[in-house]
Amino acid sequence: MALQLASHKLDEATCCFMTGSSNPELSREILDKLGVPAKETLQVKRFADGEIYVKIMDTVRGKDVYVIQSTSPPVNDNLMELLLVVSTARRASAKRITAIIPYYGYARQDRKVDSRTPISAADVAKMIEAMGVDRVVSVDLHCGQIQGFFSPTVPMDNLESHIVALDWMMPNIKFSSKVSVVSPDAGGVYRAKKFQEAMMSRGIPNPGLAMLIKHRSRPNQIEKMDLVGAVEGCDCLIIDDIVDTAGTLCEAARQLRLNGATRVVAFITHGLFSGPAVQRITDSELETVVVTNSIVGLNDEKVKACPKIQSVSIGGLLAGAIHSIQYKQSISALWGSKKAAKAPCGALPEKEAPACQAGSMPKAGSPMQEE
Incomplete structure (x- = not known):
């Protein structure tokens, strides 16, 4: 059951993509699957002292913004970049912000393993939520309960690969x-x-x-x-x-x-x-x-x-999820629900797709955690 995405006409008035530096190749593939042309909408710099600077290069006022950024190694740098991009889009009056986080860092620290230890997966969720995100998408979370670390006003989709x-x-x-x-x-x-x-x-x-x-x-x-x-x-x-x-x-x-x-x-x-x-x-x-x-x-x-x-590759899976969110369709159909059994997984409907504008990919510059 191959993931297939139909071509569609684009209109830059509705949505915009911000692609972080954590995984440029996957970001490019997602945009390619959606038929979204690359356009520089996000600039990411790292200063000599290690601080991260982000700038959105085009207006996002009233738009649906999709931020694609894993919190993979270097975990803390990539997490900070994600937080800054989300907060910048929120301050720039984005209508809705969806964080696409293929790999959710700190997921293995999902509970207290000893006295006076953090639940880091929950703390990361609170940080992302505090920056103003409206929805989060990830793939095969370490434990599904992480979805509950976000408040009910910030739904989290856990895609199955x-x-x-x-x-x-x-x-x-x-x-x-x-x-x-x-x-x-x-x-x-x-x-x-x-x-x-x-x-x-x-x-x-x-x-x-x-x-x-x-x-x-x-x-x-x-x-x-x-x-x-x-x-x-x-x-x-x-x-x-x-x-x-x-x-x-x-x-x-x-x-x-x-x-x-x-x-x-x-x-x-x-x-x-x-x-x-x-x-x-x-x-x-x-x-x-x-x-x-x-x-x-x-x-x-x-x-x-x-x-x-x-x-x-999970590029097609994530592209299908983005499409489903934009069109308010079922995401579970992407991995073969009974309702969607006859349809190709991730297939787009025969109608014009959401307006999208793509950003370029900038250059990257627990004690029981063994796996």
Whole structure:
């Protein structure tokens, strides 16, 4: 079910795009999918002392403004840039501001893990909301409850990327008749179950469901993993939202092979690939690791050189979400609701699209967080 966007006529009177410096390639792809020509509407500079300066180059008064900016590494710089762009658009009398945040930084700090520690994911939500945003869109949040960190007046859409993953995996990874979908921790079981259901809808008969329970001796150090579910003789597909240093992922693959898995592949939405991640994946039992292009780190030479790492794009998914918001249509239809089962995912209706104006892409200048 490929994501398809129809061409459409543009009118600059209604909406405007502000594209931050966190992921220029993804921003360009989103605009291209929408048929929006590049136009310099946002200038981002970094002063010698590290301060960030933003300037909106054209009027946004009375317009729907879409700010595309991940809060990926460097997390704090990209977050500050997002906050300044949103506040600048609000001060410039934008009608409505939607923040498109493919990767939501600080998402793993979603609860207090000890006395006198913050809930940083909630604090970031409050900061974004305080700057004047009207709506937030992200992809595969670490936990869905983050949507509740925003007030009811600021809805947050959590897009599911499994459809674009399966579009690539079905023709490229030849699954056997025995498949098991695996969550590498207890918290990700719901995500794995959603992927299992999506695989069944693609004709894979009765894929199993399993999970691994981690036991840590200290932060960032896994002592052992317990397997819940049967994987012997199965092609195992690990599903998770973030791969950071790849410790959890590679240990999960090792445990699955020890328990009789025929082979192990993985789909991880957000590829941070910090520190030893690429080398760990190279040396691991993993056959293939599929990630999305939500984070610009995929351009790192070490990542590009690793034959096990493959990338799929969420540009069409995000473009479809923007279109649905502008036209006040269902966003859940993008990943295959029953109502939209016959329509191509992300397809635009046969009518003129919202007026859009694009900005150019400026140059970039928790203790238990192991993934």
